[in-house]
Amino acid sequence: INIIDTPGHIDFTAEVQRSLRVLDGGVVVFDAVAGVEPQSETVWRQADEYNVPRICFVNKMDRTGADFSRTISMIRERLNGNPIPIQWPIGQESDFRGIVDLVTMQAYVWEDDDLGATAKVMDIPDDVRETVELAHHEMLELVADTDDELMAKYLDEDEISVDELRAALRKATVTGKATPVLCGTALRNKGVQRVLDAIVYYLPSPLDVPAVRATAPRTDEIVLRHPSDEEPLAALIFKIVTDPYVGKLAYFRVYSGVLKSGDSVMNTNKNRRERIGRILRMHADRREDVTEIHAGDIAATLGLKQTFTGDTLSDSNDPVVLEAIDFPEPVISLAIEPKSTKDQEKMGLALRALAEEDPTFQIRTDDQTGQTVLYGMGELHLEVLVDRMLREFKVMANVGRPSVAYRETITQKLEKVEGRFVRQSGGRGQFGHVVISMEPLEPGSGFVFENKIIGGVIPREYIAPVEEGIREAMSSGVLAGYPVVDLKVSLYDGSFHEVDSSEMAFKIAGSMAFKEGMQRGKPILxxxxxxxxxxxxxxxxxxxxxxxxxxxxxxxxxxxxxxxxxxxxxxxxxxxxxxxxxxxxxxxxxxxxxxxxxxxxxxxxxxxxxxxxxxx
Structure with missing residues (x-):
């Protein structure tokens, strides 16, 4: 079982996002005192987006103010979940000493003197028996609601075996109809053992997960990859880590096929071949060299040169592109400069290494001042990255005050904007001419480019350069040089010259048209x-x-x-x-x-x- 721990702070949402993309199930941890917190809502929403089945663990049951029932209600009301408690606490706050398994109706009590190393299996204590029996019947009813066969047995008051109950719970969890809820206190190791059992009982194995959808780059057709060693290779890189001893570690999930050390594979996103070096199975405190990784498994590899987070590795004879990982745009920035000129190059290398690891961390250079500006998800996010630069790369830097990452957009629709680039200097010249329309989109829509050219007024090979020129121009708006977002550009007319036209000429023409449109489109911050x-x-x-x-x-x-x-x-x-x-x-x-x-x-x-x- 691969278990990946992710940070709870919202500044590090990328860690949660990329982990959920490759996992088959999740354990969502709640604080028994605070209940459902804002971070919990964000993680739950991300898990919903990726259709990740999950179980819940209500932690810190020994703290003052802990309330298991209230946390269950909050999961139901604030997360629109269907929580099914499959355990019930014995005692609460400082009196918490164990749990009752509502499936087997056995009690587990841990002693404080050995930090939860041993658990006594015993009959249900008399002081909680009435509450536990009521909770058991409520659990049966909730599980039966998700399974017609079980509902029939429940209504007929037939005996429901432990195996039947677990099978129905597993089915409800895997299909997203319900979420089993457990409890305990991790600090004292009370209840964590049962969480590991619940992962096995209720969360899906790779074989239970539907085939993943991928795109065949040669035909743009949707293809399916099943979790089988017999299928062609399809693996997704979900994390890059720079290790001071071994270099760049690329974490990957194999969705189909087998990946072996020494294999030559295709990075389908970059259309480049890569050779797989050492393959490492990652444990909490050590690494284990292995020769191959099978479908459904997670590992890391060394030696990839052109491969980064979100890239697909596949069989070169049957290439596919898996769905990439979407990361949020950074919202905060700060300027940074090395304390001495000799650190300039070291700082550049350090920042590039950190940016390779973290897709929500971006580096830009201010065109006017030449300053290096860092962009991230929050103050803590950037503080941690700057601290890592000092600790891991030994780069001393002066850091400016954080500032807001503003954006620019237009508010007025423009039907006709022209961009014409003509240069004649003896010999072959340059000629590119485009006509575009521009319109604002709803917030969060990003950028949409539409090719409406008909009749070949602009040859096909010049369309992509026009879009590239527009995208480059979007990196710096006309008001204050902030990136431009939330608009649609349609290319619908233009002209070309048989001799003088080139990709570069049309790229420049596209950029010129976009900048002209930004000036006329009533831009706002x-x-x-x-x-x-x-x-x-x-x-x-x-x-x-x-x-x-x-x-x-x-x-x-x-x-x-x-x-x-x-x-x-x-x-x-x-x-x-x-x-x-x-x-x-x-x-x-x-x-x-x-x-x-x-x-x-x-x-x-x-x-x-x-x-x-x-x-x-």
């Missing part, structure tokens, strides 16, 4: 809006709400949670720098907050003027 949740004592709620409102926040709701007030709001990222200090002051250190990216929204005219004039 967009800013990242963050989804914020603040948890604070009820006495401080007024101050928290007042401060958020004063910082352009929009309050979305409030709820009581374990004696504290949780305030949900949408707030511009620009107003959130230093919020931890402000909240600490307002709540005397008793408040906490979590924040994640929600969407981009237009900046008001007055604030846009301040941004463009450099006041913000």
């Amino acid at each position: 967009l800013e990242p809006i963050m989804k914020l949740e603040v948890v604070a004592p009820e006495d401080n709620t007024g101050d928290v709400i007042g401060n958020l409102s004063a910082n352009r926040g929009m309050i979305e709701g409030m709820e009581m949670r374990a004696g504290l007030q949780a305030v949900k709001a949408l707030v511009p990222l620009a107003q959130m720098f230093g919020y931890a200090t402000r909240l600490r002051s307002m709540t005397q250190g008793r408040g906490t907050f979590t924040m994640e990216f929600a969407h981009y929204a237009p900046v008001s005219d007055s604030i846009a003027k301040d941004i463009l004039s450099g006041k913000r």
Whole structure:
């Protein structure tokens, strides 16, 4: 069994995203005191997107304020899940000492003196028997709701065996109809053993998972790859790690076929051949050399030169491209420079290595100042990356203050925008002429390019260069050089010269047309809006709400949670720098907050003027 641990902080959402892409099942861990937190909602939504079956583990049952039933209700209400408790706690808070398995109706009690190394299997204690029997019947009813055969036996009051119950639970979990819920306290090893059993009982093996869909690059047809060693190779690279001792490690999941050390395979995304070096099975504290990896398994390999996260490795005789991993765009930036000129090259190498590992980390150079600017998912994300640069690559750097990663877009539809590039300097010249239309799209739509050329007014070989020129121009908008998003460009007319036209000429013409359209399309600035949740004592709620409102926040709701007030709001990222200090002051250190990216929204005219004039 491959178990991948992912960080809970929202700044490291890429780790969750790429892991869910290649896993067959998940264990979602909840805090028994806090219940469903904002990070839980994000991870749950990501698991839904990838159709990953999951079980839940309610942790920290020994903490003051722990409430198993409340956490179950929150999973049902806030996550729209169908949680089915298959365990029940014996005791709660400091009295928590074990669990009852509602499937087998056996109790497991752990002693404190050996940190959960041994569990006593015993009859259900009298003080919880009535509650447990009620929970057992509720579990039977919930499971029966997902299975017609089991429902018939339940209604007829026939005996349902443990094997039948487990089979029905497994089927409901694999199909996404239900989520088994367990509990315990990981710190004291109470209940974690049963989680491992539940992974085996209820989560799918690679053979239970449907065939993956892939695209045949030669025909653009959809093909299926089944989890079988007999099928052609299809493997997805989902993580790159730079190791100081062995170099670049590429983690992969084999969906079909067998990958062997020494194989020559095709990187279908890059259309380049790669030779597989050593193959390593990764354990928590060691690596194991193996000669081959079979369908359904996960491992890492050394020696790949041109392969990065999201690339497909496949059989060169039967190539396919697997669905790539979608990562969110970064929303925060900071400028960085080496402390000495001798560190300039080292810093460049270090940043490139870190960017290879993390697809949500981007490096750009400011065209006007020549500064290196880092882009990431949040302040903590960039802090960790800068710290790694110092620790792992020994690069000393001066780091600027974090700033917002604004975007630009247009607000007006343009029917006709021309770009004409003509250059004559003796001999063969350059000629490219394009006519495009541009229109704004809904927030989050990204960029859409449509080729409407008919009759060959622009030859086919020049269409892709036009799109490439437009995409390059989008990296720097006309207002303040921010990337351009959320618009559609249609190429519908133009002309060419038999001798002077070239791919470069049409690339430049496409770029010229786009920049002209940006000038005429009433461009605006967009800013990242963050989804914020603040948890604070009820006495401080007024101050928290007042401060958020004063910082352009929009309050979305409030709820009581374990004696504290949780305030949900949408707030511009620009107003959130230093919020931890402000909240600490307002709540005397008793408040906490979590924040994640929600969407981009237009900046008001007055604030846009301040941004463009450099006041913000």
